[in-house]
Amino acid sequence: MHANTEHFHSHVEGILDALDKDPGHEALVHGDRRLSAGDLRGLVYATARALRSQGVERGQTITLLSGNLPETIAARYAAGLLGCPVNHLYAGLSADVHADILRDVETRVLLVDPAHRERAVDLARRAPLDRVLFLGGAADAAGPGADTGPDLSALAARESRAAMAGAARPQDVCTIRHTGGTTGHPKAICTTFEQLASSRADRYEEGGTRALVCTTLAHAAGLMADAVLHGGGTVVLLDGFEPGAVLAAVERERITHMFLLPPLLYQLMDHPAVDRTDTSSLRLLTYGGCASSPTRLAAAVRRFGPVLYQFYGQNEAGGISVLTPEDHDPRRPELLRTAGRAMEGVEVSVRDPDGHHLAPGAHGEICVRSPHVMKGYWKQPELTAEVLRDGWLHTGDIGFVDADGYVTIVDRLKDMIVVVGGHVYTVELEDVLNSHPQVAQSAVFAVPDANLVERVHAVVVRAPGGDVGEEELRAVVRERKGAMYEPAGIDFVDALPLTDAGKPDKKLLRSRLRR
Structure with a gap:
């Protein structure tokens, strides 16, 4: 018998093939820089050779600490071409957490945006790294303990494309x-690699796609960029999210596709320039990552048109369900409370604590089976076995599926607030608070009292010009959800703190209350 020598074609090679179809096409925009598809393709191959010249081999973990740069995308693809696992750090995490992650995944090479030079120097002292390489703007130095490391971009410039x-x-x-x-x-x-090779995001591969990346490439925006480049589109990179800059970019670059976390969507809608910005080029505004307000979603549809597309998924599960633009009907608010219906090839089952499948409408844990469920947690077999059982991933999300197949998420299992008389689902309470015309946004979480009994607490951002008070909101909650849902305390703030991924940082809000 002959061994199967057929070459495995990874998703990275699929993207490089797509770039080769029209080398003169504009692929990446970052500030004043505009890279053609041919430029990006050549940069990927040259970067892969530069990494190999530094001793990088298949299977060695490469970690990125970098912003939304063209070099970030090229480095991701170069690492994938070499068969290396890529770990992209959220820049907003602490140095301790970064160091823990580097050690956990046995990082051999750290690729660093020069903007994060000081953190890189710190991490090089904390973690056993073979190499620290900078994505531009760094002079060669002896090793990872030095103040600088080799400039990978300069090394790549000397390599074949x-x-x-x-x-x-x-x-x-x-x-x-x-x-x-x-x-x-x-x-x-x-x-x-096999899972990503079989994963497609056709909604980003339409002709003439111009996608705006204004959240970190380490999160969902990176997957969007991959799909757009695979489809022959253009990716416009912003260094971060600032609503005025995002609106200006949408108009200037004729953006067709964009991904936002719900809190960022609200900031966009509340910006004074929104009504004088031409957003008519938008074809798909994808949102997800945390709970959203049906009231705000209806307002977004009225402002941007039928372009909203909710994506519900997890890193562990991949994509789970979608709420299409057709389902974003302000006249049907019950649909806006859902996460849509299961994606093609995805099975969703709601289970009780004993693992039994529940009937439509019954609350339980959302469990998922699909080709895109994770392989497992890195070198944590016990934790993997806890969430992956009999081929089903237990998401930790509490929700239900109705008779029409729409999935509704009511809370995270571990964040559900247990109170006297039952459970308070924070998403449901946030929906009630956000429906008040003088409330722009809210975050609900549990705060233990002196006896470690969980109390419901809310932090509220008033709408511009709003003066609603604590007692009025409590009365609304009592009327809509009953006394069990009434917050023990409500604080008012100018803005909710966000995690690096763009979600309301409830951990930080809790810590502020304990001071």
Whole structure:
């Protein structure tokens, strides 16, 4: 018998093939820089050779600490071409958490945006790294303990830009993604090259797509960028989210596609320039990552048109369900409270604590089975076995599926507030608070009292010009949800703090209350 020598074609090679179809096409925009598809393709191959010249081999973990740069995208693809797992850090985490992650995933090479030079120097002292390489703007130095490391961009400039075969194999780990670190030590979630090769996001691969990346490439925006480039589109990179800059970019670059966390969508809608900005180019405004307000979603549809697209998923599960633009009907607010219906190829089952499947409408844990469920947590078999049982991923989300197949998430299992008389689902309470015309946004969480009994607490951002008070909101909650849902305390703030992934930072809000 002959061994199967057929070359495995990874998702990275698929993207490089797509870039080669129209080399003169504009692929990346970052500030004044505009890279053609041919430029980006050549940069990926040259960067892969530069990494190999530094001793990087298949299977060695490469960690990125970098912003939304063209070099970030090229480095991700170069690492994938070599068959290396890529771990992209959220920049907003502490040095201690960063160091823990580097050690956890056995990082051999740290690739650093020069903007994070000081953190890189600190991490090089804390973690056993073979190499620290900078994505531009760094002079060569002796090693990872020095103030600077070799400039990978300069090394790549000396390498060939000719095509080269990828080294990845189907079951190799491709990405190692971490939970945001807001509920404890981050967990490392592994996805294989085979899984990403079979994963498609056709909604981003329409002709003439111009996608705006204004949240970190380490999160969902990175997956959006991959899909857009695979479809021959253009990716416009902003260094971060600032609502005025985002609106200006949408108009200037004729943006068709964009991903936002719900709190960022609200900031966009509340910006004074929104009504004088031409957003008619938008075809798909995808949102997800945390709970959203049906009231605000209806307002967004009225402002931006039928372009909203909710994506519900997890790093562990991949995509789970979607709420399409057709389902975003302000006249049907009950649909806006859902996360849509299961994606093609995804099975959703609601289970009780004993693992039994529940009937439509019954609350339980959302469990998922699909080809895109993670391989497991990095070198944590016991934790993997806890969430992956009999081929089903237990998401930790509490919700239900109605008779029409719409999935509704009511809370995270571990964040559900247990009170006298039952459970308070924070998303439901946030929906009530957000429906008040003088409330722009809210975050609800549990605060233990002196006896460690959980009390419901809310932090509220008033709408511009609003003066609603604590007692009025309590009365609204009592009327809509009953006394069990009434917050023990309500604080008013100018803005909710956000995690690096753009979600309301409830851990920080809790810590402020304990001071």
